[in-house]
Amino acid sequence: MAYNEEINGNLPRMPSLADNDMKRMLSRKSQLRITALVMTLTAVVGYAQEPQKPLNPDYEKLVQSLGDQSFQVREQAHAKLAEIGLSARRELAAGLRSPDLEIRSRVRRIYVDLMYEDFEQNLQRFIDDVDGQLEHDLPGWDLYQKKIGTNPEERKFFAAMVRAEAKLLRAIETRKGLAEQLQARVKQLQPYGNYTPTGPTIPQIESIATVMLGASELTQAEREALVSPVYNLLNYSQIKSQIIDKPKDDVGKRMTREWAEVAAKSRNKTLGLMLILNYGFEETGLKVARELLGKTETYSTSEQYAAICAARFGGASEVELLLPLLTQTTLVHSWSTPQAGGKLIKTQLRDTALIMLLHLTKQNPEDYGYRFSRPSLTYIYEVYSCGFTEDENRDKAHTKWNTWWNDNGQTWLKENGKSESPDESK
Secondary structure: OOOOOOOOOOOOOOOOHHHHHHHHHHHOHHHOOHHHHHHHHHHHHHHHOOOOOOOOHHHHHHHHHOOOOOHHHHHHHHHHHHHHHHHHHHHHHHHOOOOOHHHHHHHHHHHHHHHHHHHHHHHHHHHHOOOOOOOOOOOOHHHHHHHOOOOHHHHHHHHHHHHHHHHHHHHHHHOOOHHHHHHHHHHHOOHHHOEEOOEEOOOOHHHHHHHHHHHOOOOHHHHHHHHHHHHHHHOOHHHHHHHOOOOOOOHHHHHHHHHHHHHOOOOOHHHHHHHHHHHOOHHHHHHHHHHHHHOOOOOOOHHHHHHHHHHHHOOOHHHHHHHHHHHOOOEEEEEOOHHHOOOOEEEEHHHHHHHHHHHHOOOOHHHHOOOOOOEEOOOEEOHHHOOEOOHHHHHHHHHHHHHHHHHHHHHHHHHHOOOOOOOOOO
16 A cells, blocks of 8 residues: 555544545646546446456556556556557556555556547647548537638647637537526636636636537527627627637637627627627627617617617618617616716617717717717717707707708718628638
């Protein structure tokens, strides 16, 4: 037996190798993928159940040496078994049943390392197989290649998804309890729920991408439950910084853009529209805005963000799209500032529409009585700042616009022409 247990009851207990091993494993994030652990346990059970054959006595001796009293002997045996690799899998599996804690602990470590190395080699073969000549049984690959693609960069990104979320990809493939597993996983990924001494734990974009891929297999009703938590993830500054400056064909950015479009058509479409604006998805924003505003029969607070998308990403063509909003008195924001002298600044949907129209027609909001409007790179004007303290001032602003439009609208449209759809180049 190795010296990893108390020898004398009067002596303080020193941390065992098993304890230190667990701490060391927990610190090695690159090897603590759930994939490696799951694959290891699966392999161990499988190898332990193989038909009984004579074990290699040299390998058996090395396994037994893992529990030798000499630390040097234990380390040499460990290194030798790691070098032999999975050829000694049956002897290693037998070591898992050893009564010696040190042997069991070291065998587990060897298995995790070997399986992780084998796993990485398989992933590299997958990445290198750009022509698809080999068979790959990676979970979720069939769905991914159908939804995303198979070019080299797409394969690399999928390999990273497998590293990060193999368990979830298996659930996506089987679809058993998928909605519940996706909800549980997206909750686990929330940075504010994963604090460490150095701050919140920031999930990888590949983990979020796996959730978004899985959501494509859900019904619309099941997907609704993911709209808000996925928005929270993608809107978190340190996650957004991983995506926003990537080229438009970057896989993570593409999947984020497609998710934003899906979310913009959900019950909570405001969150999808805000993602589009926060990430600057021009083509998607204009497409969604035209769809939402072109066939809206009832209005809600979401339409203000559609109007902002139209004004930020569009041009002359969007002016007529916004005109019907000028009759909508839905209250979308209330705000207070010392500048208002204690009065409440109320923003109606028509106020947002009007200030967006002024932006498109290159007019100054101050000329229309917008005293509190604050410029914004994302929203053109901060959404809460586009209102009035008095209905009288609001009515004056809208009356002035109506006069200007009646006198100049058609001429302005002819002079400015029809806008073209933007090229989403970012």
